[in-house]
Amino acid sequence: MSNVLDDLTTRFKSFSDTLEQGLSSISDLPSMLSSRPKGSVLSGRQLHGGSAHDAPPATKSRKERDARAELILQQLPQAYFDQGFDPLEHELRQMGDEAKQEDVDSVVERLSAAVEVVGVRLAKQVQKQQEKLIAGITNVTHVEDDLKAAHVICKGTRSQLRMAAEDVQRQIKIITTTRKKQAYMEVLEVANKMKTVQDLQQALRKVHEQGDFGEAILLCMDCFQAVDTLGAFTVEPELRLTVQQQYYDTQQRLGTALLNVCSDFTLQGYSKLLEAYLLQGLPGPALAAKVLACFRDSISDSAMRRMDIIEVAAARVCELLAVAKKCKGEDFMKSGCVADFDVWMQAGNPFTAKARTRAVGGAATRVFGLKERVLAIESLTAIADSLKAAKPALLAQLGAAGMAKEVEGYFSRTVDAALDLRDAIYRGGARQLLSAVVDPDRGTAAQIAGCNYNVKEPATRYQPWAEALVKQYRAFNDFMTGSDLPQDVKQKMWEAAVRLGCDAILDGLGRVSRCSLEGRAAMSLDLSAVEKGLRPMAPATALSSLRLADNYIKAFYIPWEELGRWAQIHLAEYGKHRVLVLVEAMSEAYGIKRQQKVALIDKLNAELAEFG
Numbered sequence: 001m002s003n004v005l006d007d008l009t010t011r012f013k014s015f016s017d018t019l020e021q022g023l024s025s026i027s028d029l030p031s032m033l034s035s036r037p038k039g040s041v042l043s044g045r046q047l048h049g050g051s052a053h054d055a056p057p058a059t060k061s062r063k064e065r066d067a068r069a070e071l072i073l074q075q076l077p078q079a080y081f082d083q084g085f086d087p088l089e090h091e092l093r094q095m096g097d098e099a100k101q102e103d104v105d106s107v108v109e110r111l112s113a114a115v116e117v118v119g120v121r122l123a124k125q126v127q128k129q130q131e132k133l134i135a136g137i138t139n140v141t142h143v144e145d146d147l148k149a150a151h152v153i154c155k156g157t158r159s160q161l162r163m164a165a166e167d168v169q170r171q172i173k174i175i176t177t178t179r180k181k182q183a184y185m186e187v188l189e190v191a192n193k194m195k196t197v198q199d200l201q202q203a204l205r206k207v208h209e210q211g212d213f214g215e216a217i218l219l220c221m222d223c224f225q226a227v228d229t230l231g232a233f234t235v236e237p238e239l240r241l242t243v244q245q246q247y248y249d250t251q252q253r254l255g256t257a258l259l260n261v262c263s264d265f266t267l268q269g270y271s272k273l274l275e276a277y278l279l280q281g282l283p284g285p286a287l288a289a290k291v292l293a294c295f296r297d298s299i300s301d302s303a304m305r306r307m308d309i310i311e312v313a314a315a316r317v318c319e320l321l322a323v324a325k326k327c328k329g330e331d332f333m334k335s336g337c338v339a340d341f342d343v344w345m346q347a348g349n350p351f352t353a354k355a356r357t358r359a360v361g362g363a364a365t366r367v368f369g370l371k372e373r374v375l376a377i378e379s380l381t382a383i384a385d386s387l388k389a390a391k392p393a394l395l396a397q398l399g400a401a402g403m404a405k406e407v408e409g410y411f412s413r414t415v416d417a418a419l420d421l422r423d424a425i426y427r428g429g430a431r432q433l434l435s436a437v438v439d440p441d442r443g444t445a446a447q448i449a450g451c452n453y454n455v456k457e458p459a460t461r462y463q464p465w466a467e468a469l470v471k472q473y474r475a476f477n478d479f480m481t482g483s484d485l486p487q488d489v490k491q492k493m494w495e496a497a498v499r500l501g502c503d504a505i506l507d508g509l510g511r512v513s514r515c516s517l518e519g520r521a522a523m524s525l526d527l528s529a530v531e532k533g534l535r536p537m538a539p540a541t542a543l544s545s546l547r548l549a550d551n552y553i554k555a556f557y558i559p560w561e562e563l564g565r566w567a568q569i570h571l572a573e574y575g576k577h578r579v580l581v582l583v584e585a586m587s588e589a590y591g592i593k594r595q596q597k598v599a600l601i602d603k604l605n606a607e608l609a610e611f612g
Contacts, residue, residue, distance in 0.1 A: 069117040076114050087111070190233070193226035197239045200246050211269060213254045213276035220247040221279075258291070262298035274375065284371075284486055288379045295383065370429055374489050377425045384418035387411070423496075430496040433479060437472050437504050444469050444501065448508025453519030462529035463522070465508070469501060470533030477537040494542040498534065505530075505549045510578040515585045520556045527553065548573060556586060560596075567604055579604065 079085050091107055126133075200223050207216045223243045230236040254276055261269045277287050387394075391411060398407055437444050447465035476497055480490050509523065531546050552574060558566055563586065567579045574582075580601065587597040 069120070072110075072113050072117050075110065190230065193230060194235070194239065196226055197223050197243060200243060204246055204250060208250070208253055211257065211272055213250065213257065213272060214279050216250045216253075217276050217279045220250060255294075258294045259298060262291070262294045271372075274372065278371070284375055284378065284489075288375060288382050291379050292382050292386065296386070370483060371485065373425055373429060374485065377422045381418050381422055384415045387415050426492050426496040427500065430476075430493055430500050433476050434472055434497055434500055437469060437501055444504040445507035445511065448505065449511035451512070453512050453522055454514040454516050455519050455522065456516065458518050459522035459525050462526045466526040466529040466533075469504075469530055473497070473501070473534055473537060491539050491541065494538045495545065498538055498542040499545040501530070502545045502549050506552060506574065506578060509549070509552060510581050513581060513584055514588060515556070516589055517556075520553060520589075523553045524550070552578065552582070555582060556589070560586065560590060560592060564600060564603060568607060576604075 077090070079090060080087060091111075095103055095107065200219060203219055204216050207213070207219065220243060224240075224247075227236060227240045227243055230239060254273065257269070258273050261273060274287075277290070282290070388411070391407070394407055395404055398404065431438055436442070440446065444465055447468065448463075451463050451465065480493060483490075485493070505527065512519075515523075527546065527549055531543060534543060534546075551570070555563075555566060555570075563583065567583075571579060583597065583601060583604070586592070
């Protein structure tokens with residue numbers, strides 16, 4: 001009996017080993033199954049070394065094989081499918097101690113068949129999932145490669161991060177150093193500003209001695225700007241007070257210097273004072289009023305001193321001549337002893353005379369020169385207006401002294417000429433800015449004289465001189481735009497400039513002795529081109545000057561019988577020469593007989609003899 005049990009134990013161990021090997025080599029089952037003939041089934045005996053001839057015959061159909069396999073599986077106890085189940089212990093307990101060899105062979109046969117069925121089904125299942133298994137293995141391989149690449153990348157990234165960290169440390173050191181340097185520079189800048197403010201008094205003393213008040217104003221402005229940036233420092237109020245005191249001192253010195261210049265005018269001193277006031281942004285009218293006030297104060301002081309001298313001198317003369325209190329200052333002035341005052345009354349105010357010289361002689365091509373002219377002439381005009389307002393008082397006081405005639409002469413020769421001088425100043429400035437227009441050889445008049453207006457066909461476009469004149473006005477407009485002059489001054493300059501161009505056009509038209517009706521229409525076309533080009537630039541009041549040229553062109557169309565009357569009315573506007581040129585051109589264009597033309601010209605010469 002012990003031999004039977006030993007044999008049974010050996011066989012069950014062999015069965016267990018076989019089952020374990022079958023499960024451990026699942027991946028080899030498909031190739032094993034594919035190498036066997038179709039439909040062959042290993043029996044339990046074959047698994048244990050038996051020959052194929054000893055196996056039971058194979059089932060004849062697939063359906064029978066499946067039924068038999070299903071039956072075999074159903075015969076297995078349910079415990080075989082539990083995890084941790086020991087089949088050897090289970091079978092030994094089932095057989096008992098009296099089991100025979102045949103019983104053992106039967107159990108082995110049954111279990112071998114079950115193993116075969118399980119193996120076949122397992123092989124089929126593995127074969128069905130083979131592609132997925134291979135794909136899974138491939139994916140695992142790829143994942144492994146990716147992990148290796150990721151490992152390499154991580155190593156490289158760690159190296160780069162380490163280098164970046166080192167670079168950041170270097171940059172931090174550089175930034176720290178730069179910030180320290182910037183802080184030192186800011187401290188140095190603040191220290192320089194404080195030193196500049198502290199040294200302001202010494203710097204102003206030098207420029208005050210030189211009379212350069214414009215530079216003094218600039219120094220004060222720079223210091224004010226420097227103090228504005230020092231608000232965070234406790235010393236800022238003290239520095240600001242220092243700058244304010246120096247600025248007020250400069251203002252007082254500037255006012256005193258202006259009074260001195262009004263008393264004793266010098267061109268260089270006046271220019272420096274003018275620059276200083278302009279740098280402070282003082283408007284032109286306000287500056288003119290200030291200059292006028294200083295001039296009045298200077299005249300008043302001078303007059304008071306002169307009257308004191310006159311009174312003292314008159315009293316002394318009365319004492320010497322033993323004359324009672326009949327002789328007064330006014331009588332002494334009649335005697336001509338105060339010669340310089342007489343000269344002033346006869347020849348005009350020396351201050352305004354020098355201002356006139358300054359205005360005429362300034363640099364016309366520069367904005368500053370033009371501003372000097374404007375300020376000078378407007379100051380002169382303001383003085384003239386003030387003198388006109390004071391004329392009744394002057395006549396009341398000086399007329400009693402027998403000087404009414406001198407006062408009237410002074411006003412007619414000097415004061416009343418201020419407005420004419422202002423017109424001359426603006427026209428002179430416009431003439432210098434439009435020098436190409438008034439050029440006698442290549443200017444507008446010469447260009448018009450070179451055109452042919454004795455044509456038979458109507459003109460389709462304007463002559464080149466019109467385009468050239470508009471181009472000159474564009475340059476004039478650019479100058480006016482950048483000059484920063486007051487608007488009323490710009491308007492006066494434009495009026496003078498357009499009138500200057502109109503005069504040039506009339507001079508050119510006055511040189512055209514032969515002109516047809518079509519040519520006269522061409523002149524109107526040219527003038528319209530000039531007016532169209534000026535319209536976007538010049539004010540409307542300035543464009544009205546072109547009507548003078550337009551009326552002269554259109555006078556060509558009036559009847560011959562009315563020409564004499566027209567000439568008498570417009571002689572002052574156009575002059576004798578232009579009127580006679582118009583007569584010559586009309587007589588030729590309209591076919592007037594020579595006797596009629598000569599008679600009209602003789603009549604006009606007789607009537608216009610007084611005009612040039």
